Amino acid sequence: MTAGAPVGRRRDSRFGQLLRRGFTDPTQAVRLLDSGVLGAAGEDAALLDGLGATADPDLALAGLVRLVEAQPEGGRSRLVDTLAAAKPLRDRLLAVLGASEGLADHLARHPEEWQALVAFETADLHPGLAEFEAALAGAADPDALRRAYYRALLTIAARDLTGSSGFAETAAELADLATATLRAALRIACAEAPGDAALCRLAVIGMGKCGGRELNYVSDVDVIFVAEPAEGTGEGPALQAATRLASRMMRVCSDTTAEGTIWQVDANLRPEGRNGPLVRTLSSHLAYYRRWAKTWEFQALLKARPVAGDAELGEEYARAVGPLVWQAVERENFVPDVQQMRRRVESSVPAAQAERELKLGPGGLRDVEFAVQLLQLVHGRTDPELRGGATLDALAALAAGGYVGRQDAASLDASYRFLRTAEHRLQLHRLRRTHLMPTEEPELRRLGRSLGFTVEPVEELNAAWRRHASAVRRLHEKLFYRPLLDAVARLEAGQARLGTDAAHERLEALGYSDPAAALRHLAALASGVTRKAAIQRTLLPVLLDRFADSADPDAGLLGFRKVSDALGTTPWYLRLLRDEGAAAENLARVLSAGRLAPDLLLRAPEAVALLGDPEGLRPRPRAALHQEIRAAVGRAATPEDAVAVARGVRRRELFRTAAADIVGAYAPEGASAVEAAPLEHAAALDQVGNALTDINAATLAGALHAATAAQSPEDAAACRLAVIAMGRFGGHELSYGSDADVVFVHEPAEGAGEQRAAQVAFAIANELIRLLQLPSNDPPLLIDTALRPEGRSGPLVRSFTSYAAYYRRWSLVWESQALLRAQPVAGDVGLGERFIALADPLRYPAGGLPEEAVREIRRLKARMEAERLPRGADPATHTKLGRGGLSDIEWTAQLLQMRHGGEVPALRTTRTRAALAAAREAGLLEPDDAQVLDEAWVLASRVRNAVMLVRGRPMDTFPTDPRESAAVARYLGYEPGGVGRMLDDYRRTTRHARGVVERLFYES
Template sequence: MTGPGTPFGGRRQGRFSQLARRGFTDPRAASLLLDHEALHPVGDDGVLLDALAATADPDLALAALTRLAEAQPEGDRAVLLDTLLAAKPLRDRLLAVLGASEALGDHLARHPVEWRTLTAFDTADLHPGIEEFTAALAEATDPDSLRVGYRRALLTIAARDMTGTTGFTETAAELADLATATLRAALRIAAAEAPEDAAGCRLAVIGMGKCGGRELNYVSDVDVIFVAEPPEGAAEDTEPAALRAATRLAARMMRICSDTTAEGTIWPVDANLRPEGRNGPLVRTLSSHLAYYHRWAKTWEFQALLKARPMAGDEELGARYAEAVAPLVWGAAERDNFVPDVQRMRRRVEESIPADRVDRELKLGPGGLRDVEFAVQLLQLVHGRTDPALRHASTLDALHALAEGGYIGRKDAASLHDSYEFLRTVEHRIQLYRLRRTHLMPEDEADLRRLGRSLGLTPDPVAEVTAAWRRHTTAVRRLHEKLFYRPLLDAVAGLEGGGVRLAPEAARVRLVALGYADPAAALRHLTALASGVTRKAAIQRTLLPVLLDRFADSADPDAGLLGFRKVSDALGTSPWYLRLLRDEGAAAENLARVLSAGRLAPDLLLRAPEAVALLGDPGGLAPRGATALRQEVLAAVGRADSAEAATVAARGVRRRELFRTAAADIVGAYRPTEAPPGEGQGPALDQVGDALTDINAATLAGALRAAVQARWGDELPTRFAIIAMGRFGGHELGYGSDADVLFVHEAREGADRAEADRAALAVAGELTRLLQLPSGDPPLLIDTALRPEGRGGPLVRALDNYAAYYRRWSLVWESQALLRAQPVAGDPELGERFTALIDPLRYPEAGLSESDVREIRRLKARMEAERLPRGADPTTHTKLGRGGLSDIEWTVQLLQLRHAAELPELRTTRTRRALAAAEAAGLLDAEDAAVLDAAWILASRVRNAVMLVRGRPQDTFPTDPRELAAVARYLGYEPGAARQQDTGSGGQMIDDYRRTTRRARTVVERLFYDGD
């Protein structure tokens, strides 16, 4: 029996303490292993224990060493142990690998004699390249021997890496060179297995991605592109056969590398960067590659080609491929929307990361490796066209060249270099452990401890590695946001030692790449905003990188920057303005989006720049609601000393609220962002319609109060109500909609009827005059053409006069128009009585007669024939075109007139609610209802987009390319969706619009024109 009190127990506890001090986390298990017969007699040797203590994971290293010793052939164990103690180089290399890589420990246990490859490195072995690795794999004649040879070479790379003989840059290059040699060996094996295929083609393997850039990970897909030609001297008609042979050869080579056997796998060969990706042929001729790149390639494909490098196969063909694509790569920055395309691809990658992983992603997360790589590649592509010194495939080489050329600041470059090297080294250490492809920071404390120790972080490796990781990702994120823009600001700031002095031509090139049509004007704006030593200029230099990034992502960067300068000029002396943008992250982002989205919102903001404060308040963009707006407008009118001043006050509230609504719409506060373009936008559109209706209703209430109190004070001799009609009554107003209204009055009890009529007419006339007063604000145009007898009838009628007219003279089109009548201002009780008066007309108990139906159809056909503007395209006119607003609304209204008497749920002024009610009642099927609803939403949103972009209403798509692009962006399309294509169409957006409305027109013709 033993225990702490016995000599044997005391010795054991002392040993446990020594092992714990040396970094073993399980001293009891370590002690048992040290006593294992496989390690006899070296288990207690201090040299061995000290060497184990220096590893990333002493427990792992000891367990692997024990397995390796056990696996030694008879007689070799003593050689291993003696050499281990006697030769420090072997001891350091072997134990460093065993303590960092469980997978390489397993490999050595399966191939126990391979530890001898670590006994000594010749001078040439210290930094081997492709030739040395090719020689090392020369004896591989089948896939398994290639896997073993690959792991053997990987073992030497890891040993140099873990002992500090090589740094990250050399290690990544060695891994890429080993991959090159491996591909060559795999191609040689594949050719030996199918010599007829090898003889029937010339095949070149082009390395891409990190392998092409000689900066490969321990475990990574190896990206390649295959290019093939017939053999030298072959007839032209042999090309198809040569491509088939090359495809079989390439596929076999890929399988040799990718298949998993008892010897594991090497790595997957990924050919998805080829033209058309996985949908395109695996192998193409050089001419086919070039034809695709010239006509169809996207911006990201040229970005990927930046790292293209011939690696295996036919050297001459590979060189010709590289030479042919280089001009395309370095001319990519001249493509439309180049910078936004690249940046959008980066955002797409970020958005694809699962939410529970985004904070652990070394590669794709914010401040991760891809941020550095994208930023460097972006600057390379922009400036590499004119500066060959920037044409490096390696990220760090390119970063150094950018700093040397003055394209980025040296301090920024040094910081990025350090962070990138740290993050890549962390990635290497994580992957090396089990030789698995991963880019996630571990969460387990043991894994973090091993990782920290592998980086030399002590005494608290878990805390130190976590802190260092956070510090570097924060630095990358900060630099990534400003790297492209800071040199522009430094170039105009005029500060001594202020940073990079970007040459004027380089600044112009960078601005053009960002999408600025007038780079000279952009530089003037930047100079005005950011130059000098004032606190204001310093804050602007902090803000502008974020704003410029957002402007570059818009359809019109020039307009965005100009708008920001105007707002800043107007508010620059207000202490809260720049503080708001600096301290409230959403405010600057929202402001940039609003200023670059078109004319309407910036014009509203520049009329009252203080409204920028709404963009920083979390609730600032929420609609106010009808009651609050009405109260505010009436209070402002009540304080005014004249009708004109009261109208100005009401217009001021309207201007601010229009800006609030437009800004909320632009930044997506109303928009379900996960929906595809044109889909799922109904609720957002309804919110905009409600907000605009409430704004205009409150403005009319204020103008009515102003018209009354100027002459009659608080007591008008007649009750007066304003009835909204059309889209106003349906809560479906767009930004450019007129306000269709009817005026109704009723003499107060005891008042003279003639006097009441005169007063009502005077009020209606004065209200109209006040609303027509000249103003820089968007006009609120009221339209009374839907009144009885149209424009030839009285402007305002008494309630009983309406009743007499409708009883005697009303036509079916008037019943149809009254479907959307709703009181919005004035005497509420009178409004309700007017509604009760017209309900029997718009919801007729007997439904519609056949003659009424024919008349409605006749009027619709006449409107289509006569009111569509001359030269307008009927396939894109949002109001009167095929499948547009008029088609859907008349179809829904016909259903209401026919069935609302017996179906109360149809009694609504809103088109979409009526359509949903008709579907629920079985008056049309769900598919037809969805088609009509989608077309109505899309046409309404296009009208809103055009008004936001152009600042004036229009019922069709704009023809100006930038305006068309801005409309597309509002609708959720990527850049380029609105560009003219080779087919002459207006791009994906207009094609989608035509397709959606064409389907709606088919439904309309069946339900409206052919229905019973």
């Protein structure tokens, strides 16, 4: 054994002891302990244990060495000896040094202030405003005030970090310290300008967390200023003087010097915000709140509290604005306004930070605060017990009053305390304002240890955070709806804490226009002691939340009752909704989005099962649909039964498509908001168009099979028949309300005569149309054959030879244009392909279009604009024939296809968007022009789909009914109240498109 081995073993043993105590850099720790700065205390196990109990032992040791080094001569030994002898002081000081670099820096600048932690008398454990005022009383200038403020902050942090104070006490102490600081700052400002002080009475109203006595360690302090002239002073001079005093008071707190800064004073919650005067008279405040204030301003006034200046004026302000706060619930759109504000707060969080946000993100502090404040505003009008400013006090009052279940309130209380405490610890570290969870392991470790997680700090912290955030995410439905349902369930027994009138009021505030009917539905669904009712009471909070967030909550709730009445005895229905969270949420969104999807669902409620299957909302391939329908049609006893089966499959698939569209299953991730790029919305639109085309093609093929089977075997064998899709059907651009444009082509089978084949083909086509027109509860598939040669005057079915002869001799330019979208969808595949080969030279003429043909197309377009726009329709908002609408863009694309398709193969497509893209790639369209046309076409198509989903009937313009307009806006991604913006955006987009059309279609 070498001579150095014992030394090495001692070093390793010492390192091990430090690591076990939580040090992460034992080498640096040994160096500091052996430096002699701490003397014999460096070997003291009690000191090492004290360091090991802190959030960051390495940080605590470094801070302690700095503090001892900074002591004046003779002070080092006193500090070290006191630490060794006094465990309470050691715990307080080391806890602060291990959690806060910022306070360690303050102690290093003012090394004597550690003595503020020497002893806490019983009266000092929970100081109030008077004690803090006394602590700041001697501060005669801003720097003295900053030093006194940080000295007081040091004692608050010490109590907090050692567990002498809980979160609520700490937040209240911080608010009281802020109040005392504001008073001291105003005193300094008045002393600097006694002339101004003599001209006015100035009151400072605390807002936000300061007003609610729940302040953070580092936070802006929100205030409002109200002033009145002193006796004998005019209002103008008084307000000018008050403004100077208020501005100076704010600078005293906000300016940064060598002593640091206290905090920013924020007066932006005042009337008109930054644009309004800093100081107003009481009458000016009241006039603004009565005439101009928005809902969020009354929400902010919930926490208003006089904190400094003229106490009598402050109380007068509070008495005057209080009634206005509790009347705010009567305002139109009150709840939607509050909810919109909450969504705006969430959307303001950068995507990269959303999952780290303790305050603004999903499951964060704002979720709790907004929900509690909304319930206060809704019920505080009639229940004064709910009018407290602090969130936890208000939550307790809501629980005591029966507005929130006690278990729910306890869970939210615990989650709120955890999140706020984590926020406090984060801010204490460097005394900086932050709400973001750290990402680096050392910082997570420090935070976890500061919250009491000592075994696996990072893992335990993350698990607790996820648990609490998940609980808070559910707060909206728990707080808003659970008491309502519990009340409904007990109404018959007269045991409900929440009476009928209060339930009506709550439902009305949440957007239900017929609260009485809504209560009846809830009672029917949730009353009783059956298992079904119990499951409904579990489900309804999520559903009601979605209904209230829609344009027509009443329709959503009514639809849910109808579906539940139809399926309530089916074992799988409620189990699906209970166990598959996505199914319940998707159902609520589908039922509240308009009429079409609920109507489809109510005709076959078992389609609810699609909403719980991850694959359930994916469009089925055309081949699978063809196979299913063909098999079902083949088993049917009669043609009528066969088509009924095919229609049933179509109904189910239409519901699948509409539901997927409504819940956003077709939209690319991140494209749900209206600000998303229009081309991203186009991806969802293309999927809808493809799905609807495949559904109709499969249905048409099934009907054709049934119509053919209705003929005798000999007749059926006499001809081959193909169905050619035209128009939007052939372009895969169907909307929910589109007809199916088709033409029929036939040819004799081998050995059959022309005349007999023509008769059979005519019989089959007529039978197909008849079968699809049979009365039914299923959505109709309307067949339109007007695009055949000679239009409605021509024969319904032509032979291939007849088509060839007609197109060779008589075809008009519009008929060639109509062929641009021709595509076989049913019947004889080979015949369909030959028809397309026949059409190609007409729709893509070699050498391009003659000039007279171009003029004819332009003439036809102009005539259509003049004659076909419905009387009274607004050309600026008609999606099909209006300026910059579908017709404008499609005719422009088609003219390019007919002029250049012979030379540019990429233009040979039946799809409008693909044609525009091909023209751009070929240099026939400028990229900007192509984008303008594409965006307008996508928007107009989405509007048509939205209108059909909402109204259940097709319409080519925006609905006039306010609820329907609001529902269309929601489908398009606009927030509540966005109808005006929707219309403005539509007019702007189509106006730009019209400008391109006039230049390209009419002038080029």
